[in-house]
Each structure stands twice: as structure tokens, then as C-alpha cells.
Amino acid sequence: MVQYFSTAFHYDHPWSRVQVGMWQKYPNPQCAHVVSVDVIDRSVHPETGVIRTERLVGCKQAAPGWAIRFLGGTEDAYVREVSFVDPRTKKTWIHSTNLSLCEYMTVVEKITYVPSTSFPHTRTHFHQTAEIQARTKLWKTVGQKIEQMSLDRFKQNAIRGKEGFEGVLRTLFGEDNMQDISS
Amino acid sequence: MAHSLKPQCTPLKHKYDACFNKWFEGYLQPPPGGNSESEEAQRQWQRDKRDEYERTCGKVWDGYRACLDGALTEKGLDDLLQQAREENPLIEAEPAEARH
Numbered sequence: 664m665v666q667y668f669s670t671a672f673h674y675d676h677p678w679s680r681v682q683v684g685m686w687q688k689y690p691n692p693q694c695a696h697v698v699s700v701d702v703i704d705r706s707v708h709p710e711t712g713v714i715r716t717e718r719l720v721g722c723k724q725a726a727p728g729w730a731i732r733f734l735g736g737t738e739d740a741y742v743r744e745v746s747f748v749d750p751r752t753k754k755t756w757i758h759s760t761n762l763s764l765c766e767y768m769t770v771v772e773k774i775t776y777v778p779s780t781s782f783p784h785t786r787t788h789f790h791q792t793a794e795i796q797a798r799t800k801l802w803k804t805v806g807q808k809i810e811q812m813s814l815d816r817f818k819q820n821a822i823r824g825k826e827g828f829e830g831v832l833r834t835l836f837g838e839d840n841m842q843d844i845s846s
Numbered sequence: 847m848a849h850s851l852k853p854q855c856t857p858l859k860h861k862y863d864a865c866f867n868k869w870f871e872g873y874l875q876p877p878p879g880g881n882s883e884s885e886e887a888q889r890q891w892q893r894d895k896r897d898e899y900e901r902t903c904g905k906v907w908d909g910y911r912a913c914l915d916g917a918l919t920e921k922g923l924d925d926l927l928q929q930a931r932e933e934n935p936l937i938e939a940e941p942a943e944a945r946h
Binding site: 745 | 849888
């Protein structure tokens with residue numbers, strides 16, 4: 664069974680500012696579960712100009728404590744995040760997947776940031792989906808329980824993520840100054 | 847700015863992040879002459895910016911990346927990463943998903 668999660672909302676900042684903020688999102692007090700962020704690869708496409716960035720995000724485990732102990736995991740979990748920022752079309756696509764405990768479960772998160780269709784210069788549309796699936800190595804009941812608890816944790820973190828990122832954007836750009844640097 | 851997974855690499859990482867962030871803000875700005883410039887002029891501007899990134903942040907990046915290398919091996923992350931890259935290289939964005 665796959666647990667599926669999806670959410671969409673907007674940030675009241677232009678796309679370019681959300682992108683500038685994206686690299687400075689952590690640390691923020693709402694997302695204390697993120698303990699480290701490292702860039703492990705980055706390139707600018709010679710033709711399209713798209714920036715591809717591969718990062719390793721270190722988190723305190725999203726899975727519940729009993730599950731980590733059960734699976735013999737450690738406190739720290741690492742996520743591989745690959746993002747594509749296209750300055751020409753103003754589209755950002757981010758794919759994240761867990762490296763830790765990946766033999767037992769997979770969490771795949773996909774995010775897009777695009778200018779809002781109604782207010783393209785002042786508002787950014789955010790869309791996020793996640794798929795959580797325990798692999799068959801786990802007993803079925805345990806697997807389902809881990810999926811459900813991981814999903815609950817994921818939802819909590821998604822809400823905190825929005826609040827935290829809004830705080831970061833406010834610190835960087837204030838509330839009133841909505842000028843779009845890319846237009 | 848966030849810490850590196852290896853505390854000793856954090857100062858180098860912050861230096862690199864600062865360099866990239868500064869360059870990135872400039873990269874998002876429209877080319878001089880705005881978007882009315884010809885396609886070729888825009889591409890050339892983009893290439894120049896790309897070179898500028900290599901020139902200004904290349905060395906800092908090399909230092910940070912070298913520091914990180916050992917840490918990935920120590921934590922067993924290089925194998926996990928290799929496996930993830932083989933399973934899903936993610937060389938390009940998924941076109942359908944990026945078009946919302």
C-alpha cells in the first residue's frame with residue numbers, strides 16, 4: 664500500500680525571491696528537524712541555463728523512534744534532493760528521496776514552484792506531493808504502521824515547512840517590498 | 847546558513863553558499879537590454895554568467911567539496927548515494943511535473 668500526500672498553496676512573494684530564499688531556507692526554528700544541508704553537485708546547463716543542484720539534507724529521523732530501533736537505524740537520516748531551476752521559464756522542480764532506511768521504505772517528494780497564473784509578479788504557486796511506501800521486507804502490519812506514522816510526521820513537517828519558509832522570506836525581503844528582481 | 851554534515855566543512859560551506867547566493871541573484875535578473883534582446887544575445891549573456899560562476903565560485907567549491915568527500919565515506923553515504931543515482935539519475939526535470 665502506498666500512502667499519498669499532496670498539498671498546494673502560494674507564497675506572497677515573486678518567484679525569483681522564493682528561489683533566492685530557497686537556498687537559505689535552513690536553519691529556521693520551524694524546521695528544527697533539518698540539521699545539515701550540503702551541496703554535493705551543481706551545474707549550469709550550457710544550452711538551457713537550468714541550474715541542477717544535488718543536495719544532501721540531514722534530518723532527525725522522520726520515522727517514529729520505535730521503528731528506527733526496530734529497523735536498527737540511527738538518529739540521523741539523509742535525504743537526496745535534486746532540484747532544477749529554470750530562470751528562463753521560471754520553473755523550479757525538486758525531487759527528494761530518502762537515503763537512510765531506504766531498504767525498508769521509500770519516501771519520494773516532488774515540489775514545484777511556478778509564478779502564480781493570476782499574479783505572476785507577486786505570487787508563487789507551490790505544489791508538493793509525497794509517496795510513502797514500505798518495502799516488502801517488512802511484516803505487513805509493521806509496514807503499514809510505519810507508513811501511516813511517517814505520513815503523519817510528513818504532514819506536520821509540511822505545515823511547519825511553510826511557516827518556517829515564510830519567516831525566512833520575511834527576514835530576507837520584508838513584507839511590503841514585493842519587487843520581482845527578474846522582471 | 848545551514849551547517850554541513852561535517853562540522854569542519856561548515857566554514858567552507860558557508861563561504862561557498864555566500865558566493866553562490868550572490869551569483870544566483872544576479873543570474874535571475876534579466877539580461878541587460880531586458881527580454882527584448884535577441885535569443886542569441888540572451889544565450890550569450892547566460893553563457894557569460896555561467897563562466898562568471900566558474901570563475902568566482904569554482905575554487906571555493908573545490909575546497910568545500912574536497913572537505914566533504916571524506917565525510918560522505920565515513921558515514922557510508924557515498925554507497926547509498928551511488929545506489930540512488932543508479933536507480934534514478936535525475937539528469938533532467940520531469941517535464942510533465944514541472945509544468946503546473
